[in-house]
Structure formats: C-alpha cells, structure tokens
Amino acid sequence: MLRVRDGRLEALTGRVRMRRGEALEDALARAVDVSALAHHEQLETRLERDGTLATVYLGLVPSDRELPGAWVEARASRDELVAAAEARLRGKLSYTNAGFALAPAEFTISELREIYVAALGHDVSATNLQRVLVRRGVLERVPGVRAPGRAGGRPAALFRFASSRLEVTDQFAVLAPRR
Amino acid sequence: MLRVRDGRLEALTGRVRMRRGEALEDALARAVDVSALAHHEQLETRLERDGTLATVYLGLVPSDRELPGAWVEARASRDELVAAAEARLRGKLSYTNAGFALAPAEFTISELREIYVAALGHDVSATNLQRVLVRRGVLERVPGVRAPGRAGGRPAALFRFASSRLEVTDQFAVLAPRR
DNA sequence: GGGGTTTTAGACTCCAAGACGAAAACCGTG
DNA sequence: CACGGTTTTCGTCTTGGAGTCTAAAACCCC
Numbered sequence: 001m002l003r004v005r006d007g008r009l010e011a012l013t014g015r016v017r018m019r020r021g022e023a024l025e026d027a028l029a030r031a032v033d034v035s036a037l038a039h040h041e042q043l044e045t046r047l048e049r050d051g052t053l054a055t056v057y058l059g060l061v062p063s064d065r066e067l068p069g070a071w072v073e074a075r076a077s078r079d080e081l082v083a084a085a086e087a088r089l090r091g092k093l094s095y096t097n098a099g100f101a102l103a104p105a106e107f108t109i110s111e112l113r114e115i116y117v118a119a120l121g122h123d124v125s126a127t128n129l130q131r132v133l134v135r136r137g138v139l140e141r142v143p144g145v146r147a148p149g150r151a152g153g154r155p156a157a158l159f160r161f162a163s164s165r166l167e168v169t170d171q172f173a174v175l176a177p178r179r
Numbered sequence: 180m181l182r183v184r185d186g187r188l189e190a191l192t193g194r195v196r197m198r199r200g201e202a203l204e205d206a207l208a209r210a211v212d213v214s215a216l217a218h219h220e221q222l223e224t225r226l227e228r229d230g231t232l233a234t235v236y237l238g239l240v241p242s243d244r245e246l247p248g249a250w251v252e253a254r255a256s257r258d259e260l261v262a263a264a265e266a267r268l269r270g271k272l273s274y275t276n277a278g279f280a281l282a283p284a285e286f287t288i289s290e291l292r293e294i295y296v297a298a299l300g301h302d303v304s305a306t307n308l309q310r311v312l313v314r315r316g317v318l319e320r321v322p323g324v325r326a327p328g329r330a331g332g333r334p335a336a337l338f339r340f341a342s343s344r345l346e347v348t349d350q351f352a353v354l355a356p357r358r
Numbered sequence: 359g360g361g362g363t364t365t366t367a368g369a370c371t372c373c374a375a376g377a378c379g380a381a382a383a384c385c386g387t388g
Numbered sequence: 389c390a391c392g393g394t395t396t397t398c399g400t401c402t403t404g405g406a407g408t409c410t411a412a413a414a415c416c417c418c
Contacts (some may be wrong), residue, residue, distance in 0.1 A: 125375095127377085131374090147384090149385090152384045153385070
C-alpha cells in the first residue's frame with residue numbers, strides 16, 4: 001500500500017498465503033481492509049523460489065484515512081516491489097485521475113500540491129496543477145473555504161475529484177487522431 | 180499475440196497448461212516461439228471458473244516475421260483478452276517506443292505510418308509521426324533509400340528504431356518537474 | 359517531355375502547460 | 389487600526405510540442 005503523510009510517500013507491505021479454491025480478491029481481502037483502499041490494482045505475477053506464485057497488488061490509501069501498520073518511507077525502502085509500485089504511481093498521476101486515491105474527500109490546492117510533490121518526488125507548481133486538473137475536468141470546486149492557519153493568509157478554496165474511479169485522460173494526445 | 184499485416188491489426192491467441200514446478204516463462208515458451216516475439220509482457224492474472232490461475236501475456240510480432248497460426252482481425256474479435264491487449268498496445272504506442280516490436284528492422288515512414296494507423300485505429304499524419312519520433316530520439320535514419328513501387332514516386336528514406344528494448348519516453352511531461 | 363504518384367521539407371498555427379508577478383484576503387502585533 | 393508577514397488566487401507572458409497545409413523533390417510510365 002502507498003499513502004502520503006506529512007509530505008512523505010509511505011509504503012506498507014504484507015503477504016498472504018492463498019487457500020485452496022480461493023479467489024485472488026478474497027485472499028487480498030484477508031490481508032488488508034480493502035474498503036480502506038481508494039483504489040487497488042494488480043501489478044504482476046511472478047514465480048517465487050519455492051515454486052509458489054506470487055501476485056503483487058498496488059493499493060492506494062487516502063491521506064486522511066487511518067490504516068495501522070508498519071509504514072515506512074517509500075524512498076528509503078530497498079524493496080523492489082515498492083519501487084515498482086512507486087514508478088507505476090508516478091505514471092498514473094500524470095495521465096489519470098489517480099490523485100483521488102491519495103487525497104482526502106475535500107482539499108485545498110496547496111494540500112493537493114503537497115501530495116503530488118511527495119508522490120512524484122519533484123516540485124510542482126500549485127497554479128499549474130490546478131489549471132491542468134481543472135481543465136481536464138478531474139477537479140471541481142466545492143462551496144466554502146478552508147480557514148487559514150495560525151500564520152494567517154487568504155482562505156483557500158476547496159476542491160474535490162469529480163470521479164472516484166480511476167479514469168484515463170484522453171487529453172493526452174501524442175499521435176492524436178486526425179480531425 | 181498481435182501483429183500488423185496489410186494494414187490490419189491481427190491477433191493470435193493460445194493456451195498452455197502449466198506443469199508442476201515450471202516457471203511462467205517456460206510455460207510461455209512451450210506455447211509460442213518466444214524468439215519470434217520482439218516484445219512480450221504480462222498483462223494480468225485472473226482466477227478461472229475451474230479454480231486454476233490464468234496469467235495473460237501480450238506478445239508483439241514484427242510485421243515481417245512469419246508466425247503461422249489462426250490469425251484473426253483484432254477488431255472483429257469478441258475476446259475480451261484481445262480487447263485488453265489492444266488497449267494496452269494503444270497506450271504503449273503513445274508514450275513508449277513500442278513500435279519497434281511491430282515494425283520490421285528497417286522501414287520507410289509511410290510503412291511505419293500504416294502500422295500505427297492499424298494499431299491505433301485512427302489516421303495519423305506521416306509528417307507528425309516522423310517529427311515526433313525523431314525528436315524523441317526513438318527513430319533514426321539509416322543510409323540508403325527504398326526504391327519506389329510500380330506507380331513511381333520519390334524514393335523513401337529508411338529508418339529504424341534506435342533501441343529494440345521497450346523504453347518509456349520522459350518527453351511526456353504532464354505535471355513536469357520545475358526547472 | 360508531360361502527367362501522375364509518392365515522399366520530403368518548410369512554414370504556419372494552435373494550444374497545453376510552465377514561469378512570473380501582482381492582487382486579494384487573512385493573521386498577529388504594537 | 390495601521391502595518392508587515394503569509395498564504396492563496398488570478399492574470400499575463402512565454403515556450404515548445406504537435407497538427408495542418410502546401411510546395412518542392414524525385415521517381416514512374418507513356
């Protein structure tokens with residue numbers, strides 16, 4: 001599982017042994033509270049040394065949802081499965097609305113920016129982030145504002161993701177169809 | 180397996196039963212001549228009705244390589260696995276150099292365009308295709324030209340893919356890092 | 359040599375997206 | 389309540405990737 005906490009991308013890994021006649025999703029459900037995941041998908045299946053098949057899942061947890069466990073900073077992890085999940089996440093953040101799976105239900109652009117910065121591993125402009133996501137229609141305003149913190153500042157507008165299911169953007173038009 | 184023949188995207192499907200203690204790749208090798216595939220990758224693993232695990236691979240065959248079998252037009256297929264492979268291919272053609280796995284070793288831009296048109300399912304400008312792929316560095320010129328056909332026309336320059344291993348382009352910079 | 363065909367190259371345009379700076383809206387303090 | 393410090397927001401400017409268009413180049417056949 002991956003989540004963003006305090007500006008850091010964190011990972012939580014675990015294993016389950018499948019039972020005879022059990023579906024993959026059932027085994028997954030025994031390992032983790034699937035309802036706590038905003039999104040999960042299969043990454044790959046590989047053959048372990050002992051001859052068993054291991055199927056790897058990637059799960060994404062919203063930053064405001066509790067999910068106890070031994071979370072470790074993803075960048076510090078030496079686990080290559082974590083690295084693969086990280087890479088997959090980076091790609092998905094670019095050409096899908098995958099951000100919904102990491103963000104809380106409502107958020108300010110600054111908060112969303114922090115999540116993207118942590119997940120992508122590089123700085124991101126809040127202005128551009130908002131414009132890009134709003135233009136694509138994956139982000140929409142919700143009424144009300146978030147009161148500023150102790151230091152003051154202008155109250156921030158609240159946003160949410162228009163959809164909470166993974167959707168691939170068609171805005172990404174390299175080699176676009178001819179009109 | 181997918182290939183492009185005569186401007187059509189064709190699919191060839193098959194099944195193997197795994198043997199005890201056998202690696203996934205070994206089972207794949209028994210099903211198909213892997214050396215004939217320019218690229219193959221795992222798509223997903225699912226649980227079949229009879230309780231067995233089915234792992235789906237996507238294989239790409241260069242258009243000039245022979246690989247006998249009951250090839251069918253992909254668009255006409257009702258197989259949802261073929262549809263999934265098709266969708267995956269469309270994505271990969273946009274943000275990777277996956278074209279190398281469908282094209283012959285050397286080709287003209289027109290020939291490459293036909294392959295992309297068949298695989299993507301929509302028209303593509305030869306001018307843009309060349310400019311985009313050359314700028315990304317995935318395409319490079321090779322000396323010599325292809326003599327024109329019966330109808331005449333200017334001799335076409337020859338190109339090849341710079342790499343014959345799948346590489347993701349970093350040119351695709353939505354939410355790019357700040358400079 | 360002329361008409362038809364295919365490929366190539368250049369110029370033009372459009373627009374998504376990054377960069378920048380100023381204004382807006384709030385805080386705390388004296 | 390004026391002032392400086394902070395955070396967010398909005399508008400403008402600029403850049404560069406990519407689609408469109410047209411003309412030139414290079415070939416065939418008759």
